[in-house]
Amino acid sequence: MNLKRTFGAILTVLGIxxxxxxxxxxxxxxxxxxGLSMNTATALxxxxxxxxxxxxxxxxxxxxxDRA
Structure with a gap:
């Protein structure tokens, strides 16, 4: 599996x-x-x-x- 695609999948999950x-x-x-107190401004x-x-x-x- 390509390392860039794996890192992209991890970034996508963290983004979600x-x-x-x-x-x-x-x-x-x-x-x-x-456990964090957030108001509407810090929620952004x-x-x-x-x-x-x-x-x-x-x-x-x-x-x-893709490379085979």
């Missing part, structure tokens, strides 16, 4: 987790989420980092050529 955590903490409205940080990880992982998977 970040997007879900950011969206959940944004929707919770300032309550504690996973994991969401944006998750988006960056997600799209970079998808890009790595998509643009890495």
């Amino acid at each position: 987790i970040g997007i879900i955590m950011g969206a959940y903490s944004f929707m919770s409205g300032g309550k504690n989420v996973a 940080v994991p969401f944006i980092v998750g988006l960056i990880f997600f799209f970079s992982g998808i890009s790595l998977i998509k643009h890495t050529g």
